[in-house]
Amino acid sequence: MKGSSNVRGFSTGLVFGLILALALCPGLLGGHEACAKEPGDLRSAIAWVAKKTKPSVVHIEVIQPQSSPNSYRVPGSAPSFGYFLESPRVWGGFRREFKGSGTGIIIDRQGYILTNNHIVAGATGIHVQLPGGEQYEGKLVGSDPPTDLAVIRIRAGRSLPCVIFGDSDKVEVGEWVVAIGHARPSGQTVAQGIISAEHRRGAMAPNSYMDLLQTDIPINLSNSGGPLLNLEGKVIGISTLLSSRSPDLEGVGFAIPSNMALYISKQLLENGKVERGWLGASILDLTPEVARSLSVEKSNGVLIADLEKRGPAEKAGIRRGDILISYEGKPVSDSESLQNMVAITPAGSLRKIKVLRQGKVREVVVRIGSLEQAAMMRASSIKKLLGVDVRALTGKEVERYDLDSRQGVAIAWLDPEGPLGRAGFESNDMLLEINGQQIRSPDDFVALVKSLRPSQRVLLLGVDHRTGRTGYVQIVVPW
Numbered sequence: 001m002k003g004s005s006n007v008r009g010f011s012t013g014l015v016f017g018l019i020l021a022l023a024l025c026p027g028l029l030g031g032h033e034a035c036a037k038e039p040g041d042l043r044s045a046i047a048w049v050a051k052k053t054k055p056s057v058v059h060i061e062v063i064q065p066q067s068s069p070n071s072y073r074v075p076g077s078a079p080s081f082g083y084f085l086e087s088p089r090v091w092g093g094f095r096r097e098f099k100g101s102g103t104g105i106i107i108d109r110q111g112y113i114l115t116n117n118h119i120v121a122g123a124t125g126i127h128v129q130l131p132g133g134e135q136y137e138g139k140l141v142g143s144d145p146p147t148d149l150a151v152i153r154i155r156a157g158r159s160l161p162c163v164i165f166g167d168s169d170k171v172e173v174g175e176w177v178v179a180i181g182h183a184r185p186s187g188q189t190v191a192q193g194i195i196s197a198e199h200r201r202g203a204m205a206p207n208s209y210m211d212l213l214q215t216d217i218p219i220n221l222s223n224s225g226g227p228l229l230n231l232e233g234k235v236i237g238i239s240t241l242l243s244s245r246s247p248d249l250e251g252v253g254f255a256i257p258s259n260m261a262l263y264i265s266k267q268l269l270e271n272g273k274v275e276r277g278w279l280g281a282s283i284l285d286l287t288p289e290v291a292r293s294l295s296v297e298k299s300n301g302v303l304i305a306d307l308e309k310r311g312p313a314e315k316a317g318i319r320r321g322d323i324l325i326s327y328e329g330k331p332v333s334d335s336e337s338l339q340n341m342v343a344i345t346p347a348g349s350l351r352k353i354k355v356l357r358q359g360k361v362r363e364v365v366v367r368i369g370s371l372e373q374a375a376m377m378r379a380s381s382i383k384k385l386l387g388v389d390v391r392a393l394t395g396k397e398v399e400r401y402d403l404d405s406r407q408g409v410a411i412a413w414l415d416p417e418g419p420l421g422r423a424g425f426e427s428n429d430m431l432l433e434i435n436g437q438q439i440r441s442p443d444d445f446v447a448l449v450k451s452l453r454p455s456q457r458v459l460l461l462g463v464d465h466r467t468g469r470t471g472y473v474q475i476v477v478p479w
Contacts, residue, residue, distance in 0.1 A: 042176065042192075045231045049178045050190045052233040055131055055161040056106045057226055059182040060115055060138065060152070063125035064100055103181045103226035104128070104152070105235065107265060109159045111136075114265050115225040116240055117143045117150040122406055128154045129185055142268035147256060148240050151268040163227055166234030168213065168257035171195055176231055177215055179239055179253070181223025193217035193253075199337070200254065211340050212254040213237045219253035228255040237261070263344050277345035278369040280311020283335045286323060294323070301325040301356065302335045308377065316366040322355040342368065375443050382449050385478060387418015390442050393430065401430070401468050408432045408463070409445050419475045425462065432470070433461035452477045 102119035106112070113128065120126055126138035136154035143150035173195050181189045197214040215228065219239045228237035237255025267274040283302040284290060290303060301323040307314040318324075324332055328351045332338045345351060347370035354363050383389050390409040398405045410430050414421050431439055434448045435458055452458060456477045463470045 045176070046178055046190070046192050049229050049231060049233045050180060053163060053178075053180055053227060053229060054188055054190075056163045057131065057180045057182045057188060058104045058106060058113060059101065059129040059185055060104045060113075060119055060225065061099060061101045061127045061129070061185075062120055062123035064098060064121075064123050101183050102221065102224050103183055103239075105225075105227050105238075106160050106162045107151075107165075109162055111154040111156050111160055112141065112265075112269065113138070113152050113154065114238065114261065115150055115152065116238070117145050117148045118241065119225050120150050120152060121145070126152055128152070129182075130156070130160075131182070131188065142272040142274075144264050144268065144274045147260060147264050147274075149238065149256060149261060149264045149268075151265055163235045164233065165258045165262055166230055166232065166236045168236045168259045171198065171213060171230070171236050171257075173197060177217070177236070178229045178231070179215070179217045179219070179223045179226060179255075180229070181220075181226040181239070183222045183224070189222045191217045191223065196252070211257065211260065211336065212240070213257055215253045215255060217253045219255070234258075235261075260340075260344070275347060276343040276371045277347055277349075278311075278371050278374045279313050279338075279342045279366065280308035280369060280374065281313040281318065281324075282306035283324070283338060285334050294321075296323065296356070296359075300331045300333050302332055302338055304355070308374070310377075311374070312366050312369040316353070316364045318353070318355060318364060318366070319357065322357050324353060324355050325361070326354040328352055347373070371443075375446055382446055383413070386420060386449065387415030388420045388425075389413040390431065390445050392442060397430070397465075401463055401465075403430070403432075403463070407438050407440060409439055409442050410465075419478055420460075423460075423473050423475050425473075426465070428465040430463040430465065431460055432463065433459075435459050 100119065102116060104113040104115035107114045120140060121143065126140065127135060128138045129135045136156055138152040138154050141151040141153050175195045177193060177195055179191045193216040195213055196216050200212045200214045219241055223239050224241035226239050227235045228239050230236050236258045238261045239253065239255050264274055282305045284305045286301045286303055291297065304318060304320055304322045304324060307320055324338065326332055327338060327341050330341065345368045347368055349368055351366050351368055352363055353366050354361055389412045391412040393403065393408050393410055397410060408430050411425060411427050414425060414427050433439060437448055439445045439448065458475050458477055460473050460475065461470065462473060
């Protein structure tokens with residue numbers, strides 16, 4: 001019986017090995033030369049990919065400031081901003097520095113390195129170690145928090161080995177992949193797995209621009225920021241650390257597709273920031289329920305729920321109630337896919353869009369706007385409604401008031417008769433939160449205000465620029 005079992009086990013292993021070898025190299029059946037120069041089995045394939053790519057995978061170490069909460073909360077609803085200014089501030093906060101680390105990949109022989117934004121965000125010092133042990137100071141070129149990507153640069157004084165990117169649109173579920181990390185100075189790590197799913201959205205912190213590859217390779221501090229590679233040794237994704245405690249996501253990894261990473265890195269290299277396209281339309285997924293209510297058959301497409309006045313979509317003739325079914329010849333499956341397609345469209349370019357209106361397909365040409373243009377229009381409307389305009393905090397303000405550099409805006413202009421003016425705020429006072437949600441930038445402030453309801457009571461956390469005291473003030477949204 002034992003011998004029979006061993007024979008069956010050997011036969012099963014042989015069949016599985018043959019199937020795996022054919023999957024790795026279809027050329028074994030004849031007439032296919034794509035794998036001629038590459039390994040013929042999984043073990044040697046992974047070793048080959050690792051050996052080819054490891055010289056371009058670097059260790060990144062950062063120094064980041066950290067501070068404790070240091071604000072005084074006024075009980076109940078404060079009648080005005082001046083109310084809490086007379087209250088003593090709780091000075092229990094402190095500042096310290098800690099070290100963080102992660103992985104990056106060299107994308108250009110001149111020393112440009114792509115990594116995760118969360119690794120370098122807010123860093124006061126960046127140090128890069130090459131696989132050979134050489135260490136260099138790194139400087140931030142640009143970052144894009146919405147996609148968790150950043151580019152830094154080192155000057156090594158010589159040409160450096162760099163990775164080769166593949167086409168993430170051609171990645172298939174079930175395809176073997178390799179993840180390489182270098183989060184520890186002592187050495188690199190290599191892991192293998194498969195692509196479990198494509199187009200995963202909403203798995204991380206809510207973000208409209210995340211359209212991720214899912215893999216069964218767990219992403220951790222060791223390989224976050226490193227490359228996810230196919231068996232040709234080409235980068236098809238950038239591993240990103242999952243910030244979720246959901247039990248459904250244990251043992252799961254995510255990667256930013258290489259096509260998105262290439263677009264973002266190019267924008268950061270050219271402009272130091274990412275310029276995203278803007279359509280000027282509020283859209284909803286065409287669910288079966290929505291389709292039935294509109295008396296249309298369920299198909300690909302999104303519903304145009306609302307339009308920005310004088311925005312690109314309205315100017316092109318798109319109407320509320322239209323069903324947008326294709327964008328520049330590509331079918332639109334849901335709202336997030338459309339947002340991603342528009343986001344990577346250069347502002348000012350023309351795009352053909354097809355909509356379904358009253359049972360007929362119509363084609364319109366839209367001149368895509370920019371998110372900066374959208375923010376200016378929205379800020380203008382908020383300036384009229386709230387009587388306030390805001391700006392980013394300066395480095396001196398962050399230092400003087402012991403603030404987190406990633407939180408808060410300052411009041412640049414104030415109407416004394418507006419809601420904030422009547423509440424006692426002044427120019428150069430700072431705003432940190434709206435209804436408990438942190439304000440991270442002027443754009444963030446605009447987005448949070450736009451989400452408020454008419455006549456809603458709003459609790460603002462502010463800092464007085466004269467004394468540095470903090471506290472909460474309540475206002476009512478006037479529209």
